[in-house]
Amino acid sequence: MNIGFFTATYYPTPDGVSHYLRDLKAALEKKGHSVHVFSLNGDRKEANVHVPYSVPFPAYPQYSVPIFPIPFHIFSLAKKAGLDIIHIHDPFMGSLGYRVSRQMGIPAVATFHTDFVRMKDSLNIPMKGLLFDMTWRYTIFLYRRCSTVLAPSRKTVRFLIDSGLTRVTELPLFVDDDVYRCEKRIVGDAFRVQFIGRITRDKGVFNILRIASLLKNNKDIKFVISGTGPDEERLVKNIRDQGLTETVEFTGYVSPEGKIDLLKRASVFLYPAVADTFGISVWGFLL
Template sequence: MHQGAVWMLTWEYPPRVMGGLGRHVADLSEALVAQGIPVHVFTCHVPGSPDKEVVNGVIVHRLHVHGRSLQEDFLGWVWQFNFALLDAILDEVGIEMPAVIHAHDWLVAMAARESQRLLHIPLVTTIHATEHGRQRGIHNDLQSYIHGVELELVSITDKLIACSEYMTREISSLFGISPAEIAIIPNGVDSKKVLSSLGDSLSIQSFVADDDEMIFYIGRLFSEKGVQVLLQAFPTILARRPKARLVIAGKGPMEKELCQWVQSSNLEQRVTFTGFIEDEQRNALLKRADVAVFPSLYEPFGIVALEAMAASVPVVASDTGGLGEIIRNGENGLKVAPNNDGQLAEAIVQVLENPQLAQRMVLKSQEELRSIYDWNKIAIDTMDVYGKAIEEAEEVRKGLLAKAQRVG
């Protein structure tokens, strides 16, 4: 089992959390530290956060990215971020050398590739999602470029990790990698982070009334997350459950369009958009929710579903991607066909009408959080992947040395 230092490369890390990736890297890093593995995380600067600090044992380097902003020049920002990553890595190598570089998704690919090449250190990569999956195809030059970067990253990495069988099949199909070469290690959830600061109910008073039946969505407001399907289902739900209140937490490019749809449908009195919320408000809303709904059209895993389970909230989700693997219909949640507002409405009403079913599913999901989605188990499985990468790199090194000696 691997024991050397791990250097994580990621574009997001708390308090910068855009989706599930940032939380994944943070929880995995802290779980590795708990197993005695030194971990450095290299990520981008967050205003108000120190450039370097130790967070729960993890050494976090937050790097300033020069040039135009992410919003002004996306690819230019990505390149500058990778230059900053590589500079920081090379500076840190003067102090200590890692045993493994662990890259997370394509945005750190250039720095990962150059670190592997210059330092002769094994590279492990977790592919959290693909551009083809997010966009449901490749439709323009930018998407084609990102797809190409993903292909190169997958081809050079020493060991590859995916979070679900669904993602393993997707990576294999898109990039020509044998499924046998991909380690499947699920995301996890730290229940203590969801439960330890459940939040003051005063912080959510403006979002939900005491007698509302609260339906909760949390996530980015992108089309692949299926929020529009949930909104289309809501009038049917409201006709059967007049006290239903839909609370939508998160930000994204669809926010304006979704708000306009709610207004044109005269649903403003029963639908609340919270915008971005901090963890304390998220926890308070989870504590208050009667059902959590994740209607994704594309979902490699779905950490938010695990967070809802950790808060003892019954879950309704689309039968797609990793979500379809987490949820077993009628046992630990309800799942419906993606992009089907009729089925979605029926499943949500079923949970609201049947508290016994809801409680039974919650209890089962709690069991599985402890047995399958525990970060300590996930850390140990990840350490095994690191160990194999190191062993195989050492075998290659010995082979090259032996060949050189024979030639000499």
């Protein structure tokens, strides 16, 4: 099968969806399928990854916006790729994917990865309330036209149905258990509470600091926060200002290999995100 992924983010962008799609693409290719990725960012050197001319999004530099509102070059490439099915991963590039599916007469399915509305507190942009409300309404409008919408949990299925969708299918996320299986845990002196994810308000990292502040007199508990994002400077400042430097460690971005090592050392994995439907890092710790 010839599959087209339409997504706003792709590897090596440091977020869960981009890494997940890279792994999913590789797994499908091993089974003999062909996967074309049409994304606003990604590694152009990777086979069948198509990225339009884009610039960093000022409010969130790790993501990009296209220079031209409609990337006609990508639209043309998608039509020439001989796709059998379109897989939409967000409403932004997903709009282009849906248009391709209509033009080619092929089905479009979508995966609901993130509740974008819950991300609005993480961005400082004008009229964000109106902007996020319009984005959500458009998301439902677009996804209602797909053959089905895939959701990673029963709770997300119920949420989408309550929001007006009718064709929703529960499909858990895929992970490579050979990579993430942490059978040999590394036990240290301290009880380690680990977080891995984007450093933004919607990920709940500042709630972790509130917990750490309540427990800062217990030197046997160590909080480790790993990731990158627009709130890094604020996080580091809060750690310092709240006197948490002895019990909270911020590692910054970690490689996939470093992530596995952190999961092996963790006593507890804490993931208080409010916008994610099911963080891929959670699966990594459970295996």
